[in-house]
Amino acid sequence: MTLTLDAPRIVTTRPLVTLRDVTKTYGDVQAVTRVSAEVFPGEVLGIVGESGSGKSTLLRMMNLEDTPDSGSYTLDLPDVQGNLFELGRFARRMLCATKIGIVYQNPHLGLLMKHSSSGNVAERLLIAGERRFSVLRDKARAALAASEFPLERLDAPPIELSGGMQQRVQLAKAIALEPALLLLDEPTTGLDVSVQALVLDTLKRLQQDRNITMVIVSHDLGVIRTLADRVMVMRRGEVVEAGLVDQIFQDPQHPYTQQLVHAKL
Amino acid sequence: MSVTPQSLKTLSRAWEPMSYGFLDASAKREMRRKMIKAVAVPGCQMPYASREVPMARGWGTGGLQVSLTLIRPNMRIKVIDQGADDSVNAASIRHFLARVSGAPTTLDTLQADLIQSRHRIPEEKLNEDQILVLQVPNPEPLRPVQPNMSVARQMHADADYGRMWLQLYEQIVRSGRVMQGASYPSMVNGRHVMTPSPIPRWDVPKLNMAQHLTILSAGREKRIFAVPPYTRVEPLVFDDVPYKVEEHHDLTCSRSGAKGFFMNEIPQEDGSSAYELSDSGFGVKHIQQGIGDAVTLGKTWYENGEMVE
Numbered sequence: 001m002t003l004t005l006d007a008p009r010i011v012t013t014r015p016l017v018t019l020r021d022v023t024k025t026y027g028d029v030q031a032v033t034r035v036s037a038e039v040f041p042g043e044v045l046g047i048v049g050e051s052g053s054g055k056s057t058l059l060r061m062m063n064l065e066d067t068p069d070s071g072s073y074t075l076d077l078p079d080v081q082g083n084l085f086e087l088g089r090f091a092r093r094m095l096c097a098t099k100i101g102i103v104y105q106n107p108h109l110g111l112l113m114k115h116s117s118s119g120n121v122a123e124r125l126l127i128a129g130e131r132r133f134s135v136l137r138d139k140a141r142a143a144l145a146a147s148e149f150p151l152e153r154l155d156a157p158p159i160e161l162s163g164g165m166q167q168r169v170q171l172a173k174a175i176a177l178e179p180a181l182l183l184l185d186e187p188t189t190g191l192d193v194s195v196q197a198l199v200l201d202t203l204k205r206l207q208q209d210r211n212i213t214m215v216i217v218s219h220d221l222g223v224i225r226t227l228a229d230r231v232m233v234m235r236r237g238e239v240v241e242a243g244l245v246d247q248i249f250q251d252p253q254h255p256y257t258q259q260l261v262h263a264k265l
Numbered sequence: 266m267s268v269t270p271q272s273l274k275t276l277s278r279a280w281e282p283m284s285y286g287f288l289d290a291s292a293k294r295e296m297r298r299k300m301i302k303a304v305a306v307p308g309c310q311m312p313y314a315s316r317e318v319p320m321a322r323g324w325g326t327g328g329l330q331v332s333l334t335l336i337r338p339n340m341r342i343k344v345i346d347q348g349a350d351d352s353v354n355a356a357s358i359r360h361f362l363a364r365v366s367g368a369p370t371t372l373d374t375l376q377a378d379l380i381q382s383r384h385r386i387p388e389e390k391l392n393e394d395q396i397l398v399l400q401v402p403n404p405e406p407l408r409p410v411q412p413n414m415s416v417a418r419q420m421h422a423d424a425d426y427g428r429m430w431l432q433l434y435e436q437i438v439r440s441g442r443v444m445q446g447a448s449y450p451s452m453v454n455g456r457h458v459m460t461p462s463p464i465p466r467w468d469v470p471k472l473n474m475a476q477h478l479t480i481l482s483a484g485r486e487k488r489i490f491a492v493p494p495y496t497r498v499e500p501l502v503f504d505d506v507p508y509k510v511e512e513h514h515d516l517t518c519s520r521s522g523a524k525g526f527f528m529n530e531i532p533q534e535d536g537s538s539a540y541e542l543s544d545s546g547f548g549v550k551h552i553q554q555g556i557g558d559a560v561t562l563g564k565t566w567y568e569n570g571e572m573v574e
Contacts, residue, residue: 089419089423090423090425093423093425112431115431115435116435116438116439118438119431119434119435119438122431122434123427123428123431126427126428126430126431126434127425127427131430131503131504132503132504132505133434133437133503133504133505133506134505136434136503155438155439
């Protein structure tokens with residue numbers, strides 16, 4: 001079978017990411033309720049929903065920064081077994097450093113603002129055990145170049161960079177170790193439209209070149225439509241609808257999805 | 266039957282001015298326990314109560330409490346401050362230790378049983394019978410990269426030291442070389458990263474597989490840690506950027522003529538610099554030897570400016 005350009009990039013039936021019945025409450029607030037999802041290798045899953053719908057909470061749990069009240073999370077990788085929510089602190093940290101990359105909406109969460117940009121990327125490599133300065137330098141440069149970061153500013157601290165540049169440094173840091181899963185939390189929010197387009201182009205090119213599995217959270221349907229293969233619509237912590245991008249955008253079934261799509265269009 | 270009236274004076278023990286070695290028995294017991302723990306887990310910081318001593322915090326109270334706990338009447342004490350036996354702080358601590366313990370003092374490293382030091386390790390090799398007590402201002406090597414001490418302790422527990430190398434990376438990127446002059450972070454026994462107190466880079470290799478016991482104590486920060494004899498102490502370095510000590514190999518002491526040891530730089534009026542041995546006791550012995558006095562110079566860690574393996 002030949003895949004057409006518009007076909008989803010799913011080439012295997014075994015999902016890389018499997019979430020089962022993930023539930024998270026904060027006090028009386030039910031942030032995420034029995035969410036199940038699968039993400040296949042090379043696929044881009046978009047999660048949309050209004051503020052407070054639980055999409056960022058779900059992403060944080062996928063980055064093992066937070067533990068749900070119940071549910072399971074598995075990654076289909078050779079040396080990763082069992083429910084990842086049951087891992088200890090150190091195992092989580094090592095897994096996140098080596099297998100999962102994340103780009104936060106707020107660069108302050110993902111970057112050391114006063115360290116050099118290359119140092120921020122090198123940190124990821126150092127956690128994974130790299131101890132050769134020349135290799136750190138080369139890999140940091142390569143990752144920043146792949147993120148289309150201007151290399152003449154290689155050692156500038158992120159605090160001196162624009163928002164778009166900071167996102168590129170975050171992206172370089174996230175992809176430095178070629179993670180199996182890349183999580184993107186509102187990566188273009190707060191950027192002006194032209195910079196948004198550049199960052200989206202970079203993400204799309206990276207996805208095509210490296211076939212990275214991505215989960216992208218955004219309230220911007222345009223971003224999701226540009227990048228994602230499948231979409232999951234969340235409302236009040238629950239998944240109300242899921243499907244292929246075209247299916248969701250052209251023929252939304254759930255009233256909330258219809259409202260979202262029509263509000264955007 | 267008549268009852269003899271008792272007074273408080275007859276009921277209580279005779280008044281004694283103070284406990285031996287100034288600290289009371291319970292304080293010493295706690296110090297000993299923490300020192301044993303510190304020796305058992307080399308490089309790992311142990312919290313302790315850190316009592317008041319008649320000296321301001323930050324002036325060596327941590328080292329002083331260790332010395333007061335270890336001291337015995339037959340021990341010879343040497344106290345140095347930045348290598349000098351005759352600085353006000355070193356002289357005051359030495360005088361105090363001798364006064365509260367009756368122990369004799371010495372300026373000769375070879376004769377000392379207990380050496381309390383601020384910022385230097387003597388140039389002459391210490392042996393298995395000697396104890397080096399280093400005063401530590403800031404015991405936490407992770408503080409520059411992780412200000413939250415709770416998180417820093419988790420990082421120690423996980424041996425999560427990547428950010429220590431990041432600090433070195435940043436220094437090389439910004440300055441072209443590692444700029445850490447003192448307190449060079451070092452891995453102890455392949456497990457815990459410690460700060461070896463603000464000794465110069467020159468002194469850090471002396472701790473590696475040393476015969477003597479080193480106890481490092483921070484009174485203000487209430488932390489104690491140790492390097493037991495024959496323990497690996499490895500400065501953190503990149504595999505392709507070797508560790509470098511200060512370039513004092515070719516410097517000659519203007520007073521004693523000794524060469525190839527750590528020197529103090531003395532600026533001269535004409536803008537030039539003269540150099541003097543930082544280890545003053547070692548310098549005095551060199552001068553005495555030069556005028557024909559009978560002195561014994563011990564084996565040194567460095568010979569001709571190179572570390573002896």
